[in-house]
Amino acid sequence: MWRAREAPSSRRRCRFCDAYGPGYFFIPGTETCLKIGGRVRTEGEWYDAYNPNSKNGTLWHTRAELSVDTATDTEYGPLKTNTVVRWDWNDGNSTSTKLLFANISLGGFLVGKADSQYNNYMGYAGNVINDDVIYDGPKELNQLTYKYDAGNGFTAVISLEDSNSSSDTSSYGGAWQTGTGNHYAPDVVAGAGYKTGAWTLRVIGGYDSIVEEGAIKARVDADFGAFSAFLMGGWNTDGDKLNKYAGSYLNSNRSACPTNGADCGWGDWAFWTGASYQLNPKLQANAQVAYTDSKIFAATANVAWRPVKDLLVEPEVSYTNWDAADADQWAGVLRFERKF
Structure with missing residues (x-):
């Protein structure tokens, strides 16, 4: 006797949703x-x-973000979307709203x-x-990306990225860059990586089609539990x-870049190194140096202190020296953040 297939119960479906993550x-x-999530952050900046030419002796910044993620099972794997909206409030009633991310993914595409790969x-x-x-590359931009995961530690990525859509376009060119405009x-962007045990190696390159130049980065990570x-x-x-891909955050501050924009960029090379140590379940120490x-x-x-789950209290101090401008700067941040 034929019987109609019984639809899965909501409880079974909820368990299925767990496969996409908590x-x-x-x-x-x-x-x-x-999945609905987000964060609320408020921080004092010194x-x-x-x-080095900033006139902000102190600045209080508050931010809210709302993220909405969806996932549906298909014959090609999960069909997902990711949307993040951000609201910022700064001193002097300076407000802004931004569509931070909005993307669709399926089968590695x-x-x-999203942020540049x-x-x-x-x-x-x-x-x-x-x-x-020390500028490490562009962030938010439109893109068409494919990521490959072999399942044995090897991964690769290739991405076609909009040459005009990055939120960082003003930070790497400005008046010093030739060939700007509609393009x-x-x-x-293309890269590959391999992870084995505590070690991860990744290499990536980016080509700027407007400047007709680019940059390559290589990175090694070591993770030994409490220490990374x-x-x-x-x-x-x-x-x-x-x-x-090898730019600067000082395009508008000519006194900090006395010859040209490249004085505030990498030159031929740059490096970053850092370490973290979990002092106890609620307290982590972090440090980074770049040149x-x-x-x-x-x-x-x-130090990142988490007195309770999903609450972060993070005081930080920074020092920067720009040799070409004969300038330096001490700075500090005290951040409070609650994620949900």
Whole structure:
């Protein structure tokens, strides 16, 4: 006797949603799992580790983020979306709203807005707030990306990225970059990595189609449980030019870049190194040092204290020296953040 197939119960569907990670739950009447999260952050900043000419002696910054993730099982694997909206409130009633991320992924492919794979795939820099005082690449931009995971520790990525959409476009060119303007060829990012035991090695390159130059980064990570460390180096294909992958955060501060924009970029090379140590279940110490061929030095240290689950209290101190500008800067941050 034929019997109609019984629909899975909501409880079974919720257990299925757990396969996508914690926090997902089943949307009744659909085949979709949903996760809602976010964060609220408020922090006091003392001076600016990125800019010796900053007039901000103190600055209080508050941020809220809301993230919405979806996942649906298909014959090609999970069909996912990721959306993050950010609201910022600064001193002087300066407010902003940003669509931080909005992307779709399926079967290793991702399309939409996300951080450049030049940073995302490499794991950014260290476990400090001011981790990219030495510029380490672009962040938010539109892209078409494919990631490959062999399941044996080997991974690879290739990404076509919008040459005009990055939030960092003003930070690597400005008045010093030639050939800017409308451009219809994408930037290209490609990389590969391998993880075995406590060690991970990754290499990635980015080509800026407007400047027609690029950069390569290589990174080694070691994770021994309570102690972890990394070493990352970057090479600029033309040390006399800034490009999206070997740029600077000081494009608008000419007194800090007395000759040209490249004085605030890498020059031919840059490196970053850092370490973290878990002092106890609630307290972690982090430090990072970075240096460039153009003689920019940046050092940062902090402690991350989590008095209760999902609450972070993080004081940090940074020192930066720009040799070309004969300038230096001490800076500090005290951050409070609650994730959910």
